[in-house]
Amino acid sequence: LSKDWRKRARERLNNLAIPIGSLGRMLDLAEQLAAIKETLQPSVKKKAIVTMAGDHGVVEEGVSTCPQEVTPQMVYNFVAGGAGINVLAEVAGAEVTVVDMGVAQDFEDLVAQGKILSHKVDYGTGNMVKGPAMTREQAVQSLEAGVNIAAGLVREGVELLGTGDMGIGNTTPSSAIFAAFTGRQVWQVTGRGTGISEQVLEHKIQVIEKALQVNKPDPNDPLDVLAKVGGFEIGGIAGVILGAAYYKVPVVVDGFISTAGALLAQRIAPQAVDYMIAGHCSMEYPHQMMLEELGLSSVLSMNMRLGEGTGAALAMCIIEGAAAVIGKMMTFEECGVARNKSKEYVQ
Amino acid sequence: LSKDWRKRARERLNNLAIPIGSLGRMLDLAEQLAAIKETLQPSVKKKAIVTMAGDHGVVEEGVSTCPQEVTPQMVYNFVAGGAGINVLAEVAGAEVTVVDMGVAQDFEDLVAQGKILSHKVDYGTGNMVKGPAMTREQAVQSLEAGVNIAAGLVREGVELLGTGDMGIGNTTPSSAIFAAFTGRQVWQVTGRGTGISEQVLEHKIQVIEKALQVNKPDPNDPLDVLAKVGGFEIGGIAGVILGAAYYKVPVVVDGFISTAGALLAQRIAPQAVDYMIAGHCSMEYPHQMMLEELGLSSVLSMNMRLGEGTGAALAMCIIEGAAAVIGKMMTFEECGVARNKSKEYVQ
Known part of the structure; x- marks a missing residue:
């Protein structure tokens, strides 16, 4: 898989207007879909x-x-x-x-x-x-x-x-x-x-x-x-x-x-x-x-x-x-929500 | 919840043309939905x-x-x-x-x-x-x-x-x-x-x-x-x-x-x-x-x-x-599949 697309996907996912990492495994799936399809708007509709x-x-x-x-x-x-x-x-x-x-x-x-x-x-x-x-x-x-x-x-x-x-x-x-x-x-x-x-x-x-x-x-x-x-x-x-x-x-x-x-x-x-x-x-x-x-x-x-x-x-x-998480959710910049200071963490 | 509907639901689920219990937690959810809605065809569409x-x-x-x-x-x-x-x-x-x-x-x-x-x-x-x-x-x-x-x-x-x-x-x-x-x-x-x-x-x-x-x-x-x-x-x-x-x-x-x-x-x-x-x-x-x-x-x-x-x-x-499992799947009798001798089990 394209490392470049993985990186671009993770960058977008890290900028979504949520506490970083808080969609857990959904983010990993989103990154994989984006890297496979080489787009930040992967479709899996059909x-x-x-x-x-x-x-x-x-x-x-x-x-x-x-x-x-x-x-x-x-x-x-x-x-x-x-x-x-x-x-x-x-x-x-x-x-x-x-x-x-x-x-x-x-x-x-x-x-x-x-x-x-x-x-x-x-x-x-x-x-x-x-x-x-x-x-x-x-x-x-x-x-x-x-x-x-x-x-x-x-x-x-x-x-x-x-x-x-x-x-x-x-x-x-x-x-x-x-x-x-x-x-x-x-x-x-x-x-x-x-x-x-x-x-x-x-x-x-x-x-x-x-x-x-x-x-x-x-x-x-x-x-x-x-x-x-x-x-x-x-x-x-x-x-x-x-x-x-x-x-x-x-x-x-x-x-x-x-x-x-x-x-x-x-x-x-x-x-x-x-x-x-x-x-x-x-x-x-x-x-x-x-x-x-x-x-x-x-x-x-x-x-x-x-x-x-x-x-x-x-x-x-x-x-x-x-696919919808990466393709349709908004980033902090896009929706004007204040960026918080949360850090990603694992229990 | 109605014990009677739980029982009726479980009976149907146990007769589906699958090894008994093999849809795991889906069967428990199906039973709960049927008992809540008091029907063997519960709808959760809306x-x-x-x-x-x-x-x-x-x-x-x-x-x-x-x-x-x-x-x-x-x-x-x-x-x-x-x-x-x-x-x-x-x-x-x-x-x-x-x-x-x-x-x-x-x-x-x-x-x-x-x-x-x-x-x-x-x-x-x-x-x-x-x-x-x-x-x-x-x-x-x-x-x-x-x-x-x-x-x-x-x-x-x-x-x-x-x-x-x-x-x-x-x-x-x-x-x-x-x-x-x-x-x-x-x-x-x-x-x-x-x-x-x-x-x-x-x-x-x-x-x-x-x-x-x-x-x-x-x-x-x-x-x-x-x-x-x-x-x-x-x-x-x-x-x-x-x-x-x-x-x-x-x-x-x-x-x-x-x-x-x-x-x-x-x-x-x-x-x-x-x-x-x-x-x-x-x-x-x-x-x-x-x-x-x-x-x-x-x-x-x-x-x-x-x-x-x-x-x-x-x-x-x-x-x-x-809901579809209980409402739409067929039983052994309904689809003419030979009943097997499998037993329910837990690992």
Whole structure:
């Protein structure tokens, strides 16, 4: 990001007719938006959430409370408008683009009607306990799909992107990706997903450990990590984030699965982090650790753990507020308020 | 609040097509909104923030970094639309009503043009180090003004209220009110306001201790506390909250000063707490303690400490999201998604 624009933004923010620093994290968001968009009046009015769906061969190991058919059922729910992401995106004024990245079922009807995009890489990944989740070519294909979707939305004028996921079992590859890149112990980075019991959690940890042993993903090769222990929607999300960074559009990263995509994006292009905003901190407990790994601090902390892009959508109103803080508030000079002698401070 | 409506709301929320509990605090907000409005489709579309301004005789003791004339200057800034509350309320879709509760200056022009409401009780409170901040009659008058303003907004169809404040020096009476009601040591409940130095903070603590010694407010008599160590805008805010509760409209409480008003409202009518939503947790460090005293947990935590209603405005989008969660999301039965076996859990 442009250091010059960061400086110009901070100068304006420090001159707003408020005690210095008193809008806290809103000022940091405002500075980031201004630096990304290289203007002191950044607009994030036109918003889009990309919700990527995919299935996971590893569910046959019994790592989720949900049957796999819930993935396509939820795709139909997204189209019907009754899911969390639909109602929260509406409040935020964001359009939702649902993408089939690799659900184990076809949606000819929805694709034909233009209700979802199909970038189907395959009918679900392979079971990573038995071999790689996908081929290296498929990993590239899933990333490229995400980049292209971001490009299309930017071309339509989208000024703020958000990511979301749907895929039964997808906390399992997300934890595997985190462990693969960082060498952390699997039990440290594995949570309870949709709400599995302690016993199933133990089993999930063993499944991930086995997948890492069998596949030996190379932490220095992000494509290898994605191919061996990733997922099509996770690759797609990483692609959306890379596309957002390429086109200089801020991207709100949702929860645990989206952040696994963000981690992939960061390992491919470290400067992509500058374009990311962590929408919320999920209840999936390793999420906080993953955000720290990326150097991100979340906008919201609402004890949510739903995915779909719900945390990203909810944060978009706050981010729009930050754009208004730098773009529309007046400085001491502009509004004729007496400058005070307050100093910035941290508790 | 109606236990029956709470139960009906929770039943629906537990049947939404999501892993049970996975929308976290959004579900608690949704339940509260449904119980307040006694419907499973609560609307909070029409929103208003009441920003109350008042001056404080105690500023002559040197407890703030800002000169007193900043209070009226900021009132003009609110009317010009360049303040934080203007731009954040706009993002939330909330109207801002600015009220002169007792600024040490007249605003004939603004009142005549209908740009602010005048419920001026006096030209600033008395210096509470030398005697009561106001008479008991003035305390009643400030509460009544708030109740009447809430009533007027509810009559206009407002479905979600928010509070805000402007008044140089008003963290001082807010800390005094907190100490007076709870018997906490003054140093425990006194923060740095707009950003005073350690040295001025020491002095501020002594000023509040002296005001409490001189006035001896009776903690069992909320009107006595308001009269002796309060402020006109703080009484007005308490009135807005009482009015909201009376008319069964949820009210978003802003930061430290608004929460001092909320504490007054709770001591007058304990059940008023059921109608309160804490918009954010302020950087003014005793704010968190004050929220705990009320049993409230804040929606946002953005390191803000500006007042004006900015934290309330920012939280309104989230609250609107919660209304949509209960009002618009589909249950498993409604959307035909397979019910999973997940259990609610807390990390």
